[in-house]
Amino acid sequence: MLEGRLVKLRAREMADLQRNTRWINDREVTRFMAARYLMSSAAEEQWMRDRMVGPMSFAATPFAIETKDGEHIGNTSLFNVSPEDRKADFGIMIGEKAYWSKGYGSDATQTLLRFAFEEMNLHRVRLDTYAFNERAIAAYLKSGFAEEGRLRQARYSGGAYHDVVVMGALRDEWLARFG
Amino acid sequence: MIEGKLVNLRAPEMTDLERNTRWINDREVTRFLSLRYLMSSAAEENWLRERCSRPMSFADAFFAIETKDGQHIGNTSLFEVSPEDRKAEFGIMIGEKSYWSKGYGSDAAQTLLRFAFDEMNLHRVQLFTYEFNERAIAAYLKSGFVEEGRRRRAIFREGAYHDVVLMAALRDEWLPRFGSQNGGS
Numbered sequence: 228m229l230e231g232r233l234v235k236l237r238a239r240e241m242a243d244l245q246r247n248t249r250w251i252n253d254r255e256v257t258r259f260m261a262a263r264y265l266m267s268s269a270a271e272e273q274w275m276r277d278r279m280v281g282p283m284s285f286a287a288t289p290f291a292i293e294t295k296d297g298e299h300i301g302n303t304s305l306f307n308v309s310p311e312d313r314k315a316d317f318g319i320m321i322g323e324k325a326y327w328s329k330g331y332g333s334d335a336t337q338t339l340l341r342f343a344f345e346e347m348n349l350h351r352v353r354l355d356t357y358a359f360n361e362r363a364i365a366a367y368l369k370s371g372f373a374e375e376g377r378l379r380q381a382r383y384s385g386g387a388y389h390d391v392v393v394m395g396a397l398r399d400e401w402l403a404r405f406g
Numbered sequence: 407m408i409e410g411k412l413v414n415l416r417a418p419e420m421t422d423l424e425r426n427t428r429w430i431n432d433r434e435v436t437r438f439l440s441l442r443y444l445m446s447s448a449a450e451e452n453w454l455r456e457r458c459s460r461p462m463s464f465a466d467a468f469f470a471i472e473t474k475d476g477q478h479i480g481n482t483s484l485f486e487v488s489p490e491d492r493k494a495e496f497g498i499m500i501g502e503k504s505y506w507s508k509g510y511g512s513d514a515a516q517t518l519l520r521f522a523f524d525e526m527n528l529h530r531v532q533l534f535t536y537e538f539n540e541r542a543i544a545a546y547l548k549s550g551f552v553e554e555g556r557r558r559r560a561i562f563r564e565g566a567y568h569d570v571v572l573m574a575a576l577r578d579e580w581l582p583r584f585g586s587q588n589g590g591s
Contacts (some may be wrong), residue, residue, distance in 0.1 A: 263490060311442060311528060312562045350567070376555010376572050380530055383491045388529070393555050393572065 229290070231338035233331050236290040238283060239275065239302065243291055247271055250322025252392055258384060259360045260320060285310065285347060292321070292335045300326045305337050305343060305352065314351040315343065328362060336370040337405060344398045351397055357382050358390040367394055371401045408469070415469035415482065418457055425478055426450055429501025435548065438539045439499060458499050464489070464526060471500070471514045479505045482504050484522055484531065494522065507541060515549040516584060521571055523577045524586050532574040535572035536561055539571075542561035546573050550580045 229236040248268040250256050257263075267275075278289050286308050292301040301321040308315040317339065321332045342370045354372065356363050368374075372394040380388035408415040429435050429446040436442075445453075457468055468483040479499035483510065487494040496518065500511045522528045535542050547553075551573040559567035 312567075314560060353557060353560065373558075375557055378532060378554055378572065378574060379552075379576060381491060381493060381532065381574070388491075393557065395558055395560070397558060406505060 229342055231334040233295065233301075233334040234338065235293045235295065236303065236335065236338055236342075237293055239273060239279060239289050239291045241272075241279065242293050243302075244268065244272055244275060246322060247275065247302070250301070250320060253322070253324075255324060256320060256322055259357065259363060262382070286345075288339075288342075290297055290339065292319075292331070294326075294331070298323075300331060301335070303339050305339065305347070305349075308347075308349075312351070313349050314353060315347075315349055317343075317352050318356040318388075332363070333366045333370045336366065338370075340371060340396055340401060341405070344402060349398065351395055353393070353395040356392050356394070357384070358392055360392075364392060364394075371405055372396045373400075407577065408517055408521055410513045412513040413479075413517065414472045414474065414577075415514065415517055415521070416472055417462060418454065418468055418470050418481065420451075420454060420458055422478055422481075423447065423451055423454055423503060426454060426481070428482070429499060432501070432503075434503060435499065438536065438542060442563075465527070467494075467518075469518065469519075471498075471510070473505075473510070477502075479510060482515070482518050484518065484526070484528075487526075487528075488562065491530070492528050493532060494528055496522075496531050496533040511542070512545045512549045512552055515545065517552075519550060519575055519580060520584065520586070523581060529577045530574055532572070534570050534572050537569040537571055543571060543573075550575045550584055552576075552579075 244311040248271045251262060251266045251271060257351060289304045290302065291299055292303055293299050300323040303319040305317055314348060319332060321327055340352060343352050354367065375395050376393040378391040378393060381391040382389045409451060422583055427450045430441060430445045430450060465487055469481065470478055471480040471482055472478050479502040483496040484494040484496060498511060500506055522531050553571060553573050555572045557570040560570040561568050
């Protein structure tokens with residue numbers, strides 16, 4: 228269990244299936260994510276099972292996000308981890324919308340970044356998000372990511388092309404700021 | 407065959423194997439590519455056979471680059487093609503180093519961009535390269551790509567971290583500047 232201030236990160240469990248399936252089919256949640264289509268509970272179950280057959284490792288860090296009183300509210304992970312470049316991609320979903328804009332996502336992000344830098348010995352963590360996801364961009368900035376560029380009209384959704392915002396957190400900058 | 411000004415783009419063939427294997431093991435070539443390790447001719451043969459065994463398609467547009475007199479000098483491709491976003495990643499390698507800095511790469515890039523916009527109906531083509539690949543960055547700018555950002559210290563090569571430069575060409579910007587195949591825009 229990784230302890231943040233508002234949340235804890237724990238390994239995902241098959242018992243999370245029903246919530247994960249509900250979140251991944253909630254268009255208010257997925258409009259901010261790469262997932263474009265819907266997902267059956269059977270497909271979600273297979274997807275989860277594939278990720279849980281092995282122990283968490285450098286290459287695969289799928290965490291569940293819990294509040295301090297043990298409610299599962301979302302998931303976060305590092306993926307595309309490069310041992311040579313010592314970098315990874317960061318992803319997060321707060322599926323329980325009642326917990327949006329209250330600092331839970333930022334705290335989960337900071338908790339995972341600290342783990343990435345202090346335990347996995349990464350030197351860089353990056354993410355891509357959509358320009359219309361202003362709530363997330365604000366949270367990422369607060370969590371220590373810096374904007375590094377905008378991929379023009381790189382994402383089509385809701386009937387229009389949108390810019391993709393590219394962000395990165397560097398260990399040297401981040402540890403100096405967050406300790 | 408897709409005709410450029412200096413080069414033609416053609417489908418890859420198994421007879422490209424010896425050249426591809428030589429290029430992909432030439433560190434002066436691969437220091438600018440994602441490829442970090444070496445590749446046996448057997449591994450390259452498997453890779454090439456897989457490519458050559460299916461027709462080229464929207465999802466898989468991989469071309470050999472030839473000079474106008476038929477010499478194979480490199481390869482270029484579109485990959486990670488997204489039908490929803492109508493975008494793709496662009497990659498290119500000029501393996502014959504005597505053809506560097508003479509406009510062959512730029513012409514191949516422009517020829518493939520035109521194909522992407524005029525035939526595949528893509529609206530965006532993106533690429534990433536390393537900040538120390540100044541020759542390529544100049545060629546990409548000349549070919550109509552625009553820099554969109556830099557992923558700081560995102561690649562470790564030759565003992566140091568380097569920025570990754572993000573570039574893209576948008577159809578609506580590119581066609582007015584470079585024109586369609588038929589001369590229209």
